[in-house]
Amino acid sequence: MLTDCIHAGIARLGALSALVLLSVPGILATEGRAQFFADVFVSYEWHAAQLGQTISNGNSSVTCSIPWLSDRAAEGEGLLLDETVNFDNGGCPSVVLSRGASYSGTATPTGVSLLATSAIGATADFTIDQHSRASGNMTHRQTMRFRVLTWTRGDLLVRFIADHACENALTSLDGRFRGPIDPLTGVGVLVDISYAGSSRLVQNRPGTVLAPGVYELNLEGSGEFLDVALRNYLARTLGGADVTAPQAASPPLEVDLDQDGWVGLSDACLWPTEPTDANGDGQTNQADLEFILAVVRAGGEEATDLDSDGHPDQCRCPGDWNGDALVNFFDVQAYLAAFSARLPAADLNGDGVHNFFDIQDFLNRFSAAC
Numbered sequence: 001m002l003t004d005c006i007h008a009g010i011a012r013l014g015a016l017s018a019l020v021l022l023s024v025p026g027i028l029a030t031e032g033r034a035q036f037f038a039d040v041f042v043s044y045e046w047h048a049a050q051l052g053q054t055i056s057n058g059n060s061s062v063t064c065s066i067p068w069l070s071d072r073a074a075e076g077e078g079l080l081l082d083e084t085v086n087f088d089n090g091g092c093p094s095v096v097l098s099r100g101a102s103y104s105g106t107a108t109p110t111g112v113s114l115l116a117t118s119a120i121g122a123t124a125d126f127t128i129d130q131h132s133r134a135s136g137n138m139t140h141r142q143t144m145r146f147r148v149l150t151w152t153r154g155d156l157l158v159r160f161i162a163d164h165a166c167e168n169a170l171t172s173l174d175g176r177f178r179g180p181i182d183p184l185t186g187v188g189v190l191v192d193i194s195y196a197g198s199s200r201l202v203q204n205r206p207g208t209v210l211a212p213g214v215y216e217l218n219l220e221g222s223g224e225f226l227d228v229a230l231r232n233y234l235a236r237t238l239g240g241a242d243v244t245a246p247q248a249a250s251p252p253l254e255v256d257l258d259q260d261g262w263v264g265l266s267d268a269c270l271w272p273t274e275p276t277d278a279n280g281d282g283q284t285n286q287a288d289l290e291f292i293l294a295v296v297r298a299g300g301e302e303a304t305d306l307d308s309d310g311h312p313d314q315c316r317c318p319g320d321w322n323g324d325a326l327v328n329f330f331d332v333q334a335y336l337a338a339f340s341a342r343l344p345a346a347d348l349n350g351d352g353v354h355n356f357f358d359i360q361d362f363l364n365r366f367s368a369a370c
Contacts, residue, residue: 006059006233008286010141010369016244017122020116020214032151033112034109034151034248035109035149036109036148036152036248037111037112037146037149037243037246038107038108038146038147038149038165039110039145039146039147039214040105040106040107040112040114040144040145040146041076041105041141041143041144041145042076042077042078042103042104042105042114042144042145043073043074043075043076043143043144044072044074044078044079044103044116044140044141044142044144044247044296045072045073045136045140045141045142046070046071046072046073046079046081046101046103046118046135046138046139046140047067047070047071047072047135047138047139047140048068048069048070048099048120048138048139049067049069049070049135049136049137050066050067050068050069050097050099050120050122050134050135050136050225051065051066051067051068051134051135051136052065052066052068052091052092052095052096052097052124052132052133052134053065053066053092053095053132053133053134054092054093054094054095054131054132055130055131055132055133056129056130057128057129057130057131057133058262059131063092063130064092064093065077065092066090066092066095066097068085068089068097068136069178070099075175078104078105078331079102079103079104079314080101080102080104081099081100081101081102081103081116082100082233083098083099083100084097084098084099085097085098085316092132094124094125094126094127094130094131094132094230095122095124095125095132095133095134096122096123096124097121097134097136098119098120098121098122099119099120099121099138100117100118100119101116101117101118101119101140102115102116102117103115103116103117103142103144104116105144105145105146106142107146110244110245110246110247111154111242111243111244111245112146112242112243113240113241113242114146114217114240114241114242115238115239115240116139116140116142116144116217116219116223116238116239116240117236117237117238117349118223118225118236118238119165119223119234119235119236119237120137120140120225120231120233120234120235120236121134121166121233121234121235122134122136122232122233123232123233124231124232124233133227134225134227134233135224135225135226135227136224136225136233136235137222137223137224137225137235138222138223138224139221139222140219140220140221140222140236140237141219141220141221142214142218142219142239143217143218143219143328144216144217144241145214145216145217146214146215146224146226147178147212147213147214147215147216148163148180148210148211148212148213148215150211150212150248151209151210151211151212151248151249151250151251151261151262152209152210152246152247152249153207153208153209153210153246153247153249154207154210154242154243154244154245154246154247155204155205155207155208155242155244155245156191156203156205156206156210156241156242156243157202157204157205157240157241157242157243157244158193158201158202158203158205158240159200159203159238159239159240160173160175160195160200160201160202160219160238160239161173161199161200161202161236161237161238161239162197162198162199162200162221162223162236162237163198163199163236163237164223164233164234164235164236164239165234165236166211166231166232166233167231167233168224168225168226168231168232168235168348169224169225169226169233169235169330170198170223170224170235171198171221171222171223171235171236171237172196172197172221172222172223173195173196173197173198173219173220173222173237173239174194174195174196174219174220174221175194175195175196175201175217175218175219175220175221175223175239176192176193176194176195176216176217176218176335177191177192177193177215177217177218177241177316178189178191178192178193178215178216178297179210179213179214179215179216179218179298179340180211180212180213180214180295180298181214181215181216181298182211182294182297182298183297183298184296184297184304186296187294187353188215189211189213189291189294189295190208190209190211190295190296191208191210191215200243203235207252208243208253209249209251209367210249210308211244211251211263211295211298211299212299212300213297213298213299213300214298215237215241217239217240217241219237219239221237221239221257222237223235225237236244243362246324249289251295252278253276254276254277254278254280254288255267255276255278255291255292255295257271257274257276258261258270262299263292263295263296263299264296264299264301265296265301265302265303265314265315267292268289268292268293268295268296268303268312268314268315269290269311269312269314269315270318271288271289271312271345272289272311272321272338272345273321273322273338273345275286275288275289275343275344278291278292279291281353284343284344285344286305286308286310287343289305289310289312289345293305293312293327297300302314308350309348309364310344310345310346310347310348311345311368314316317364317367317368318365318366318368319331319365319367319368321334321335321338321362322334327366331366332362332366335362336359339354339358339359339362342354346358348361348362348365349361
């Protein structure tokens with residue numbers, strides 16, 4: 001029966017998320033059950049239009065029709081939907097329409113789980129003198145969000161699935177999981193996984209480092225039946241993200257330049273004099289500073305380099321080259337060392353060469369008041 005197919009499918013998908021959480025050992029007992037995740041938020045839109053009909057074989061007349069519409073939306077709360085329409089509750093005797101959805105987000109001291117499933121289905125049966133048809137479509141959109149409170153290392157499982165578990169259905173799904181979200185660019189600083197298709201993407205990333213900030217799962221999907229007589233149907237989509245086994249982590253030294261266990265504006269201000277390959281692409285250039293700035297913004301501080309001169313706009317003084325909050329001989333010494341080493345940050349006018357004009361630019365900054 002299709003109802004069994006839907007229930008079994010949703011149960012399997014839900015069980016996967018539950019299994020991941022239930023299998024986590026009590027690893028945080030020695031850490032006082034530290035809180036790594038907070039502020040789980042779920043919002044959704046769900047729309048479905050299904051139709052079942054029983055048709056006479058004798059004269060092809062429609063003897064019974066079930067129009068079944070649904071529109072649901074909510075902010076800040078989940079959805080659990082498991083419904084059927086059949087002969088017992090006002091439908092036709094030879095067709096059963098089914099639908100189910102589960103949108104939820106939970107956070108515990110040992111993990112966070114975000115899950116979204118959507119499914120519509122039908123079973124069309126027949127007797128000697130009649131046959132049945134069923135058709136339907138659904139569209140849905142979900143946003144699920146949570147916050148990472150401190151630098152954390154955990155096991156990340158992200159999955160996007162769009163399939164037809166029984167027969168004669170079409171599905172599609174656009175999904176994205178990202179974070180921490182840079183409020184300036186809207187991209188995920190450390191995690192940015194996207195998917196579009198009608199099959200599945202599953203990524204398992206053990207030991208993923210998560211920086212403080214907001215993480216978000218976005219889903220937009222659809223499913224429909226093909227209107228074929230005497231068939232079972234199920235259109236199903238799923239998107240989920242699980243982070244389990246969290247442990248406190250230290251940010252990489254390439255971004256935590258002052259080694260205080262946090263990535264903030266002070267690290268961005270140090271980068272011009274202590275350049276690192278912050279984004280791990282094998283090169284040291286302006287993109288590394290932009291990466292540090294994005295991490296800083298995701299953590300809640302204002303940090304920009306709008307003129308792309310290799311110095312964050314919020315650093316205390318233009319002439320404070322070494323970031324010690326003082327403007328003195330040591331800044332001149334540090335700049336000349338960077339200039340001699342042809343470091344990208346020392347090319348102050350951004351013309352691709354290191355020459356007198358860069359030194360002149362630095363002396364102007366050095367002379368300027370804070």
